[in-house]
Amino acid sequence: MKLYSKECIERPVSAMAKSGRFVHSYIITGEKGTGKKVAAKYIAMQLLCDNHNACGQCRQCRRVLNGQHPDFITVEKSGRIYTINDVRTKVVDDSYTAPNDCERKVYFLPDCEGWMDAAQDALLKITEDPPDTAYFIFTAVNKNSFLPTLISRSMTLEVPEATRENCAQALRDTGKYTEEQISEAVGSFGGNIGRCMDFLDGDADLKKSADAVKKAVEAMITGDEYSLAVTLNSAASSREEMRSVLEMLSRVVRDAAAARYGSKTFLGCSAGGAMRMSERISSGRLIAMYDAICEASYRCTRNCNAQVAAAVLSGKLCR
Incomplete structure (x- = not known):
């Protein structure tokens, strides 16, 4: 199984496989599209191979x-989040039955964002003193979704993003995309393999994000603050969408700042826009813009209202 730029996952897990001594519970974090589910399958394959x-x-892999x-x-949710009943009946009780x-x-609980503390409390005994045969994998964007006791x-x-080179190679290895398509996707989403694939496969939300940027x-x-506010507000229907737009926007601003110093390498989705920025906006101002975008993106990870963040950011970027 090919893991692109995932040595931080591969090394410790393969070391456990060689020793024959595995941890029973794993928490995998990372942005959407970075490969959390791929990492979970890799761990499961090491356990079951x-x-x-x-x-x-082999047959098991x-x-x-x-x-x-x-x-x-893969443990299914009854609704939007994992409930106490989901955890007790589908994980805890079932884990005592033979494979x-x-x-x-291996029990896989993906996308654990937003689940209640009580549901996690129901897992504490089974993860502290698990049956010899039972293993658990949880994923979320960050560790804030988990109780310290479960951590x-x-x-x-x-799970980090892949390098741009490894991301491009991963897309080539699918045999589905042209070099032009790969270049466009990596230019828009960097080393996020999942988002690149979704973009190339026609994901309407990602195309909307690229257009918004x-x-x-x-x-x-x-310096059109009104147009900027309207554009960012349209991307503020969710914090996840807002973070996606801000991440892509930060790359373009970074490209513009680098171009001021002679760089001809463009990492963002608008090389032409970055060049025009570099010609019209000073280096100091570009750095201030970049910092403001990064701050807004961080706030969106901390439960800040995305529409408020969009309004504040528009004012900062068009001062």
């Missing part, structure tokens, strides 16, 4: 990759 090395070729392994159990086909079984019982692994860049160049 016939050859004990996540070979990707193929079933994990295809989502058909009876001992790699179906292997010596171990203390788990190995925490943060290009409009925002034009408004920043002309």
Whole structure:
């Protein structure tokens, strides 16, 4: 199984596989599209592989990759979040039953954002003193979604973005995209392989984000605060969408600042916009813009109202 720029996941997990001594509970964090689910499958393959090395070729590994392994159990939510009943009946009670086909079984709880403390409390005993055969994998954008007591019982692994080169190679390896498409996707979303694939496969929300960034860049160049506010507000329907737009916008501003010093390398989704910015806006002002965008993006991760963040940022960027 190919892990692109995921050495921080591969090294510790493969070391455990070689020793035969695995941690029973894992918390995997990272932005959407960085590969949390891929990392979870890699851990499951290490635990269930016939050859004990996540070979990707044996019957067990193929079933994990295809989502058909009876001992790699993706726990479904009853509603929007995991409830106490979900945890007790689908994880805790079931974990004491024997595996179906292997010596171990793995419970996978993806996207744990927003679940109640009581649901996590129900997991504390089973993660502290688990059955020998039971293993648990949780994912979320960041560790703030988990209680300190659950974190203390788990190995925490943060999934980084791939390098731009590895991201481009991952897209090539699918055999689905042209070099022009790959360049556009990586230019818009950097090393986020999942977002690049979603963009190339026609994800309407991501295309909307890319269009919003290009409009925002034009408004920043002309100093049109009203147009910028309208554009950013349209992206503020959710904090996740707002973060996506701000992340892409920060790359364009960074490109513009670098171009002021002669750089011809563009990492963002609007090379032309970055060049025009570099010609019209001073280096100091570009750095201040970049800092303001990063601050707004951070606030969106801390439960700040996205529309308020958009309004405040518009004023800062068009001073």
